Amino acid sequence: MPRIVTRRTKKAPEGFSKIEPTLQDFEVRLKDIQDTKESKVSSKGNENLWKIMQVHHERSRYIYTLFYKRKLISRDLYQWLLREKYADKQLIAKWRKKGYEKLCCLRCIQTGESNNGTTCICRVPHAQLEHDAANKGTKITFKQCVHCGCHGCASTD
Ligand SMILES: [Zn+2]
Ligand SMILES: [Zn+2]
Incomplete structure (x- = not known):
């Protein structure tokens, strides 16, 4: 202990x-x-x-x-x-703030640093990921983000 x-x-x-x-x-x-x-x-x-x-x-x-x-x-x-x-x-x-109710960490909304000027993928609603994957004819590959291991923290999820 x-x-x-x-x-x-x-x-x-x-x-x-x-x-x-x-x-x-x-x-x-x-x-x-x-x-x-x-x-x-x-x-x-x-x-x-x-x-x-x-x-x-x-x-x-x-x-x-x-x-x-x-x-x-x-x-x-x-x-x-x-x-x-x-x-x-x-x-x-x-x-x-509205839209940030479940935010995992501040790094995931810091644009520019390492995510090419976009917010982290963990902020994208699951439905959106599904939609994008379906459009490409693939499956969702996102599991955890690299910043803090977040599994997804969009307010709508
Ligand atoms: Zn997150
Ligand atoms: Zn993240």
């Missing part, structure tokens, strides 16, 4: 103790992935990175849901969590 490093340096606002066990679970999962990195770095390098991004995504989602959907935590606590980097502020800002 990896040692749990408690990150509570500054005093947390009220309500933190209620969600702390869940946040520690995320922390443990991240540590586990990082610990296995060395042994598999060559073939699984990407996969490990994807897993780490996945955990970060889930943790942001958890905090986003607590505050915006279930309204279970105070604004104080929410903002403290953002400051302490428990959640990705920019990603959450996207989720609140």
Whole structure:
């Protein structure tokens, strides 16, 4: 078992103790992935990175849901969590926009870098992929995107 490093340096606002066990679970999962990195770095390098991004995504989602959907935590606590980097502020800002409700990560909407000026294929609705493949007389080949291992995150899927 990896040692749990408690990150509570500054005093947390009220309500933190209620969600702390869940946040520690995320922390443990991240540590586990990082610990296995060395042994598999060559073939699984990407996969490990994807897993780490996945955990970060889930943790942001958890905090986003607590505050915006279930309204279970105070604004104080929410903002403290953002400051302490428990959640990705920019990603959450996207989720609140129409069409980005399920966005996997910010890299997948950054145009220009490595995707030839288009958004990542994981943003294309499944129906569109199916349509395109049918037009070409092929099957959908997309499974996971290279940035974060996303299986598809269009809002309509
Ligand atoms: Zn995606
Ligand atoms: Zn993607």
